[in-house]
Structure formats: structure tokens, C-alpha cells
Amino acid sequence: MQPRKEELTAALIDYLLAHGLSELSLRPLAAELGTSARLLIYHFGSKEGLLAAAMDAMHGHLRSSLQALADAHAPKGTKPLRRFWDWAITAENFPYLKLLYELQILAARNPETYGHLLKNHAASWLELVKRVMPDDERDAAMASLPIAVFDGLFLELMNTGDRKRTTHALDRFIGLVEQARLHRASATLKPRSTSTRKRGT
Amino acid sequence: MQPRKEELTAALIDYLLAHGLSELSLRPLAAELGTSARLLIYHFGSKEGLLAAAMDAMHGHLRSSLQALADAHAPKGTKPLRRFWDWAITAENFPYLKLLYELQILAARNPETYGHLLKNHAASWLELVKRVMPDDERDAAMASLPIAVFDGLFLELMNTGDRKRTTHALDRFIGLVEQARLHRASATLKPRSTSTRKRGT
DNA sequence: CGTTACATGTAACGTTCGTTACATGCAACC
DNA sequence: GGTTGCATGTAACGAACGTTACATGTAACG
Numbered sequence: 300m301q302p303r304k305e306e307l308t309a310a311l312i313d314y315l316l317a318h319g320l321s322e323l324s325l326r327p328l329a330a331e332l333g334t335s336a337r338l339l340i341y342h343f344g345s346k347e348g349l350l351a352a353a354m355d356a357m358h359g360h361l362r363s364s365l366q367a368l369a370d371a372h373a374p375k376g377t378k379p380l381r382r383f384w385d386w387a388i389t390a391e392n393f394p395y396l397k398l399l400y401e402l403q404i405l406a407a408r409n410p411e412t413y414g415h416l417l418k419n420h421a422a423s424w425l426e427l428v429k430r431v432m433p434d435d436e437r438d439a440a441m442a443s444l445p446i447a448v449f450d451g452l453f454l455e456l457m458n459t460g461d462r463k464r465t466t467h468a469l470d471r472f473i474g475l476v477e478q479a480r481l482h483r484a485s486a487t488l489k490p491r492s493t494s495t496r497k498r499g500t
Numbered sequence: 501m502q503p504r505k506e507e508l509t510a511a512l513i514d515y516l517l518a519h520g521l522s523e524l525s526l527r528p529l530a531a532e533l534g535t536s537a538r539l540l541i542y543h544f545g546s547k548e549g550l551l552a553a554a555m556d557a558m559h560g561h562l563r564s565s566l567q568a569l570a571d572a573h574a575p576k577g578t579k580p581l582r583r584f585w586d587w588a589i590t591a592e593n594f595p596y597l598k599l600l601y602e603l604q605i606l607a608a609r610n611p612e613t614y615g616h617l618l619k620n621h622a623a624s625w626l627e628l629v630k631r632v633m634p635d636d637e638r639d640a641a642m643a644s645l646p647i648a649v650f651d652g653l654f655l656e657l658m659n660t661g662d663r664k665r666t667t668h669a670l671d672r673f674i675g676l677v678e679q680a681r682l683h684r685a686s687a688t689l690k691p692r693s694t695s696t697r698k699r700g701t
Numbered sequence: 702c703g704t705t706a707c708a709t710g711t712a713a714c715g716t717t718c719g720t721t722a723c724a725t726g727c728a729a730c731c
Numbered sequence: 732g733g734t735t736g737c738a739t740g741t742a743a744c745g746a747a748c749g750t751t752a753c754a755t756g757t758a759a760c761g
Binding site: 402405408447 | 519520522601602608609613641645647650652653655668673676680
Binding site for chain 1: 717720
């Protein structure tokens with residue numbers, strides 16, 4: 300790729316992170332990048348090619364950042380979901396994820412316009428969650444739940460900006476799951492009063 | 501309101517439910533409604549007025565439907581969150597909520613364009629959740645959690661259409677909360693082994 | 702019958718959209 | 732030094748956008 304195109308792609312990403320996808324227009328974009336609509340088409344072929352290049356670069360960035368998260372050794376006792384959350388709400392990563400959620404909504408309504416841009420990150424996230432989850436919780440419904448909690452809290456963070464409350468709520472969820480896990484473990488060790496009692500009648 | 505305008509509003513709502521907000525254009529809309537862009541402006545004053553009228557009617561519809569849900573007597577033992585979910589994924593209500601989520605995302609990015617249309621249903625939902633929640637769980641973080649679960653699962657339902665898995669995941673969450681509640685209750689009745697033990701050293 | 706109010710049709714306005722035609726600069730390479 | 736290839740400027744294209752001007756139809760009411 301020509302160096303000029305790479306420069307433009309980087310600036311383009313910043314623009315998209317700041318302005319979103321739904322009202323993107325070549326001329327205002329070009330004005331802010333200090334170039335012209337003519338050149339954007341020249342470098343990227345079309346508006347769709349421009350978006351594709353930008354989203355490709357974004358996915359690359361996110362993938363390497365996720366890899367760095369996976370490589371870093373976890374502070375002991377920190378739950379994976381919480382680590383993922385902390386990673387996601389970083390000043391650096393938050394705008395990227397925000398844009399992905401926006402894209403997901405747009406793609407749900409207009410697949411022919413935005414579908415191409417959406418690598419199936421939802422599916423890959425689900426696999427990621429399943430990988431870190433204990434075996435006894437590895438069914439689709441239980442894997443959906445942490446993702447939904449993450450999605451829902453991230454949405455609320457997008458709309459309210461309240462990092463403290465959303466993070467607190469996530470910790471509550473983690474606490475619920477942990478408590479259930481401990482409860483289940485103790486019930487297995489000494490199956491005394493739980494569900495071994497005959498059903499009433 | 502003139503009768504013709506009411507007819508148009510009803511048809512307009514159907515169109516918006518089917519096509520979404522982000523790519524709305526007067527002429528295609530008018531063509532499908534069997535009228536003209538000229539008349540849409542005539543009746544609604546402007547495109548923004550048209551959207552405002554449509555969203556107003558939508559909120560009215562949702563409010564009365566929610567009221568009906570509140571008035572109906574709950575099947576005994578059904579958790580409020582599950583009742584709300586069942587209500588939300590109804591064939592009738594689902595498109596409305598889908599549009600509200602779409603609007604919320606768009607408004608988060610372009611408040612000046614879509615902000616007006618967004619009655620603060622997020623806040624009112626949060627109040628609703630707080631109202632049905634036991635006292636000991638009534639802090640903001642714990643109230644955020646059911647909403648986030650609902651939002652996240654609804655998002656996933658929007659994107660995958662998998663009613664079964666998302667509903668199952670919701671039941672899992674309800675189970676977690678219920679289990680924690682029971683656990684807490686028993687710990688209160690016989691505070692024997694939980695947290696009364698001295699911290700180790 | 703004339704007036705009034707709602708409704709509609711035709712046509713255009715000015716703007717912005719993505720895209721293209723055409724010409725030109727600039728640096729490197731043979 | 733001429734050729735080649737990337738980069739850029741100017742200008743316009745046709746289409747679609749929201750909106751408006753102007754004329755007309757229709758039915759109710761005095």
C-alpha cells in the first residue's frame with residue numbers, strides 16, 4: 300500500500316471514531332483530512348472501499364490489542380470478564396468498540412450497506428468467552444449471558460458515560476456467578492440439604 | 501389532528517418499523533405510502549416533524565401496551581424481568597423496541613439529529629426495575645444489571661433472531677439472582693458460617 | 702352560489718451526494 | 732532528457748435530497 304494511503308487511512312480512522320459511520324460524507328471528511336473527495340476516491344476506489352479499508356485497519360488494531368491483553372499475565376484473582384471489561388473501556392479501545400456496536404446496529408437494519416464491514420466479531424467473542432469458562436457452564440445459554448451483560452453495560456456506558464456505575468454492575472454480576480459456582484461446589488462435596496430432599500407431597 | 505394525517509402516521513410507523521431510521525428518505529417513503537413527498541411535508545411540516553409525530557405515536561403505543569402488561573395479573577411465580585422480556589419479544593412489540601435501540605445508538609452519536617426523538621425511556625425503565633426490586637438490592641449498580649442483561653440479550657436477539665437461546669440465558673440470570681437471594685436469606689436466618697468467621701492470618 | 706378549509710398534482714428550487722473527465726505537478730529512472 | 736507513475740487541482744456530471752411555489756380539486760357550510 301502506498302504510504303500516502305496509509306496516512307489517509309490512519310486519519311480516516313480517527314475521523315470515523317469521532318463521527319461515526321451513519322452520516323459519513325466524502326467532502327466534509329476530505330476537508331477535515333486536508334485533502335479532497337477526489338483523492339479519497341483515487342486512493343480507495345470508492346466510498347465503500349474507503350470504509351472497507353478503514354474497518355480492516357480497525358479490526359487489525361483491535362486484534363493485536365486483544366492479543367496483547369491475552370499475553371499479559373493477569374493480576375491474580377482478576378476474573379477474565381473483568382479484565383476484558385477493563386481493556387474495553389480504556390480510553391484507547393473504547394471508541395473502537397463503540398464504533399463496532401454502532402456498526403452492528405446499522406448492519407442489523409441494512410445488511411447490504413454495512414454487512415461487508417462486519418467481521419463476525421460477535422461469534423469470535425462468544426468463542427473467547429466459552430474458552431475461559433469452566434466446563435460445567437459451557438452451554439450456549441450460559442455463554443450468552445456474560446456477553447449480554449458486557450454488551451448491555453457497554454451500551455449503557457456509551458449512553459451515559461458512567462464508568463463507575465457500569466463497572467460496579469459488572470462486578471456484581473461476577474459476584475453472582477462466583478457465588479453460584481461456590482455454592483454448586485459445596486453442594487457437590489457435601490450433598491446434604493440441597494435437592495437431595497424428596498420433593499414434597 | 502386531521503384524519504388523513506392519522507392514516508399517514510399509522511402507515512408511516514409501519515414503514516419505520518420495517519426500514520429503520522438511518523436511511524429514511526421522503527420520496528421512497530411516499531411512494532410506498534401511495535402519496536407524495538409534497539404531501540408528507542404538507543401534513544407534517546418537515547421531515548423532522550414527520551419523525552417526531554411518528555415517534556410520539558410509537559411512544560404512546562408502547563406506553564399503553566406497557567400499561568396493559570402492568571394491569572394484567574402475573575402468572576404466579578413469574579419473575580417481573582421475565583414478564584417484561586416476554587412482553588418485549590412479542591411479535592407486536594419487538595419491532596418497536598428494536599427501533600428504540602436503533603434510535604438510542606444513533607442518538608448517542610448524533611444527538612442534534614436524533615436527540616429530540618428520544619424520550620428518556622432508559623431512565624424510566626430503570627425506575628421501573630427499581631420499583632419491582634427487593635429493598636436490599638435497590639442500589640444503582642444492582643438495578644443497572646438487570647437492565648444491562650435485558651439490553652444485551654435484546655441486542656443479541658436483534659442480531660441473531662435466536663429467541664430460544666436468549667430467553668434461556670435470561671432465565672439463567674434470573675436463576676442466579678434468585679439463588680443469591682435465597683442464599684442471603686438463609687444466611688440472615690442462621691448466620692453461622694458466612695463471613696462471621698475471622699479473616700485468616 | 703360563493704366561500705372556506707383540507708387535500709393533492711406538477712414542477713421546480715438550491716444543495717449535497719458519490720463519482721468522473723481532464724489536465725498538471727513532481728519525483729525517479731533509463 | 733524524456734518517460735513513467737504517483738499524487739493532486741479544477742470542474743463538472745447525474746442523481747437524490749428536503750423543501751417550496753403555484754395551481755387545482757373537492758366537499759362542507761353560509
